[in-house]
Amino acid sequence: MTGSPDMSVVIGSLTLRNPVLTASGTFASGREYADFVDLSRLGAVVTKGVSLKPWAGNASPRIAETACGMLNSIGLQNPGLAVFTQKDLGWLETQDVPVIVNVSGHTVDEYAEICRRLDSDSRVDAFEINISCPNVDAGGMVFGTSCPDAASVVSACRAATSKTLIVKLSPNVTDNTEIARAFVDAGADAVSLINTLLGMAIDIEKRRPKLARVVGGLSGPAIRPVALRMVWQVANAVDVPVIGMGGITNSRDAVEFMLAGATAVAVGTANFVDPTTTMRVVDGLTEYARSEGLVRVEELIGALET
Amino acid sequence: MTGCCGAGEKGHAGERPSLERVDVLSNERIAEGVGLMILHARHTASLVEPGQFVHLRVDKGRDFILRRPFSVHRARGEQIEILYQVLGQGTLAMAELSCSDDIDLIGPLGHGWDVPADVNHALLVSGGLGAAPLGGLAEKLAREGVAVTCAMGAPTQERLVGLDVFEAVARRVVIATDDGSEGELGFVTGPVERLLAEGSFDIVYACGPEVMQRAVAAMCAEVGVRCQVSLERLMACGIGACLSCVVTTKDGLKRACVEGPVFDAEEVCWDVSEIPPKH
Numbered sequence: 057m058t059g060s061p062d063m064s065v066v067i068g069s070l071t072l073r074n075p076v077l078t079a080s081g082t083f084a085s086g087r088e089y090a091d092f093v094d095l096s097r098l099g100a101v102v103t104k105g106v107s108l109k110p111w112a113g114n115a116s117p118r119i120a121e122t123a124c125g126m127l128n129s130i131g132l133q134n135p136g137l138a139v140f141t142q143k144d145l146g147w148l149e150t151q152d153v154p155v156i157v158n159v160s161g162h163t164v165d166e167y168a169e170i171c172r173r174l175d176s177d178s179r180v181d182a183f184e185i186n187i188s189c190p191n192v193d194a195g196g197m198v199f200g201t202s203c204p205d206a207a208s209v210v211s212a213c214r215a216a217t218s219k220t221l222i223v224k225l226s227p228n229v230t231d232n233t234e235i236a237r238a239f240v241d242a243g244a245d246a247v248s249l250i251n252t253l254l255g256m257a258i259d260i261e262k263r264r265p266k267l268a269r270v271v272g273g274l275s276g277p278a279i280r281p282v283a284l285r286m287v288w289q290v291a292n293a294v295d296v297p298v299i300g301m302g303g304i305t306n307s308r309d310a311v312e313f314m315l316a317g318a319t320a321v322a323v324g325t326a327n328f329v330d331p332t333t334t335m336r337v338v339d340g341l342t343e344y345a346r347s348e349g350l351v352r353v354e355e356l357i358g359a360l361e362t
Numbered sequence: 363m364t365g366c367c368g369a370g371e372k373g374h375a376g377e378r379p380s381l382e383r384v385d386v387l388s389n390e391r392i393a394e395g396v397g398l399m400i401l402h403a404r405h406t407a408s409l410v411e412p413g414q415f416v417h418l419r420v421d422k423g424r425d426f427i428l429r430r431p432f433s434v435h436r437a438r439g440e441q442i443e444i445l446y447q448v449l450g451q452g453t454l455a456m457a458e459l460s461c462s463d464d465i466d467l468i469g470p471l472g473h474g475w476d477v478p479a480d481v482n483h484a485l486l487v488s489g490g491l492g493a494a495p496l497g498g499l500a501e502k503l504a505r506e507g508v509a510v511t512c513a514m515g516a517p518t519q520e521r522l523v524g525l526d527v528f529e530a531v532a533r534r535v536v537i538a539t540d541d542g543s544e545g546e547l548g549f550v551t552g553p554v555e556r557l558l559a560e561g562s563f564d565i566v567y568a569c570g571p572e573v574m575q576r577a578v579a580a581m582c583a584e585v586g587v588r589c590q591v592s593l594e595r596l597m598a599c600g601i602g603a604c605l606s607c608v609v610t611t612k613d614g615l616k617r618a619c620v621e622g623p624v625f626d627a628e629e630v631c632w633d634v635s636e637i638p639p640k641h
């Protein structure tokens with residue numbers, strides 16, 4: 057029998073114990089999941105998006121279920137950086153898990169200011185810059201879908217921190233590879249994708265949209281093939297690590313994303329369905345690596361045969 | 363049930379939810395469009411307090427993925443009862459579950475009804491399936507020597523549920539149906555107004571359509587009686603992480619799945635509150 061495979065992967069200056077992360081906004085800061093998940097067995101926790109000042113989020117209803125997925129228009133409700141730093145980071149500090157802070161903003165300066173203020177905070181291991189949320193009027197897709205604007209957010213954040221900088225890509229664009237390259241040129245250490253796909257659902261009895269905000273972001277298994285295709289394209293276009301997500305529900309899905317080129321994967325909506333999903337993915341991925349006789353799980357990255 | 367009922371005791375003090383596989387012990391239609399499901403749910407049954415809920419997974423072989431939140435109607439021994447109205451694909455799937463099926467749930471969840479120490483006489487107001495979370499409360503109050511009066515509303519006699527539970531423990535049960543097929547004709551708010559005028563209640567517990575809860579809350583405020591309501595919101599995670607279930611309160615946005623579903627009627631900002639999608 058061979059020994060246990062080395063499950064660690066490297067993202068920027070971070071070495072993660074395994075490639076399984078939580079997708080921002082689906083796991084809060086982890087506290088709510090502590091009854092179901094051993095956080096010290098996660099690759100990292102990616103926090104809910106945080107902004108400089110508190111954001112109230114959107115009106116309700118904020119979610120609508122659709123075939124094999126859901127739409128959300130939460131609108132990045134969060135208590136702002138000060139509360140986040142005290143409460144969330146304060147709690148995460150007591151947990152044995154790397155912390156990736158998901159950053160939101162309305163302006164270039166807001167994004168950069170958050171990175172600057174947390175740059176010397178030892179409780180933070182990396183930033184994931186969310187310039188791709190479809191649920192806020194400014195700061196969301198406005199940046200994520202246009203190259204020069206988005207790249208200026210990335211360069212400003214790069215200048216504000218020496219920590220690992222991950223940039224999260226929107227799927228709501230024609231060509232993600234071009235945008236991904238621009239982000240890497242602007243200083244991104246890694247890219248993550250996909251954020252939710254812009255969608256909509258209608259209550260035909262009331263003839264009204266199911267979401268108060270009319271449109272929202274689609275997530276869950278319904279988007280997995282699209283996410284996988286985009287991860288494959290982007291991984292082939294850039295030289296930095298790619299974090300893949302979109303509908304990952306079990307370890308087989310995670311393996312698919314790694315074969316397509318992802319260095320790590322994130323579990324989102326599946327946490328709502330089964331709060332222990334991340335643990336199942338970690339166990340299943342380890343088992344897969346062992347059964348394939350791998351020495352290191354990294355051997356899977358981009359190992360797709362075409 | 364572990365009945366702890368001190369002053370201001372929270373519905374879930376110190377108890378942690380877990381993910382548990384449960385067996386369907388029985389599942390039958392008890393009224394028009396309403397099912398009663400009894401589940402063997404050891405963990406939840408031993409911890410649940412009245413007003414708390416469970417997040418059920420019933421998606422096996424279906425094309426939807428999210429869980430469905432249901433109040434625990436009553437818990438006894440290792441069993442819990444769920445009263446559910448068949449509305450859409452999730453509850454249709456529930457209606458088709460049979461005894462051999464095992465499903466899973468997360469529970470117990472949420473903040474249930476508070477029973478202050480000085481309560482002597484409680485009025486329970488239900489509209490339709492609003493009787494579900496009030497069943498266990500009625501029994502608990504009666505056990506603790508609190509007098510219980512119930513005002514029940516339903517569209518018709520065929521859709522009146524929970525009556526047997528209330529009749530077994532309440533001093534008085536008043537019924538109103540939209541078509542007059544049982545009790546008096548009209549909404550339950552009619553009898554509630556008269557009952558409140560009698561002036562003997564310390565507290566009112568209400569659950570039903572949000573318009574009804576809002577009207578009851580207003581009447582209670584008028585006569586200065588404390589009122590608690592159990593609010594429904596669309597829920598994805600059910601455990602406080604996703605922020606899909608927020609209720610606008612005087613202290614800002616609160617999560618119905620953690621800080622609720624039971625709220626003090628006075629803290630709810632009814633003007634901005636979302637009417638649930640059902641009706």
Ligand SMILES: Cc1cc2nc3c(=O)[nH]c(=O)nc-3n(C[C@H](O)[C@H](O)[C@H](O)COP(=O)(O)OP(=O)(O)OC[C@H]3O[C@@H](n4cnc5c(N)ncnc54)[C@H](O)[C@@H]3O)c2cc1C
Nearest residue numbers: 430431432433445446447449450451452453494594595640
């Ligand atoms: C805390 C809580 C306790 C509840 N207790 C009960 C109970 O004891 N008995 C009962 O019959 N119903 C109860 N409900 C409402 C019940 O959850 C919904 O009626 C049910 O989820 C509908 O599912 P569906 O698939 O049949 O309907 P669909 O319309 O197909 O559901 C689509 C989506 O909307 C959600 N949804 C639809 N209506 C509601 C609603 N009114 N509230 C919340 N989510 C909704 C579903 O969960 C699902 O995600 C409760 C809701 C909450 C939040």
Ligand SMILES: Cc1cc2nc3c(=O)[nH]c(=O)nc-3n(C[C@H](O)[C@H](O)[C@H](O)COP(=O)(O)O)c2cc1C
Nearest residue numbers: 079080081105128186250251275276302303324325
């Ligand atoms: C309820 C909800 C809230 C989300 N909030 C955020 C957020 O705050 N920041 C962010 O970058 N992405 C957010 N996302 C997107 C997810 O992180 C992820 O990119 C997307 O849902 C696809 O993965 P999934 O299909 O596994 O959920 C959110 C998704 C959901 C469903």
Ligand code: FES
Nearest residue numbers: 600602604605619
């Ligand atoms: S349902 Fe997710 S926070 Fe309440």
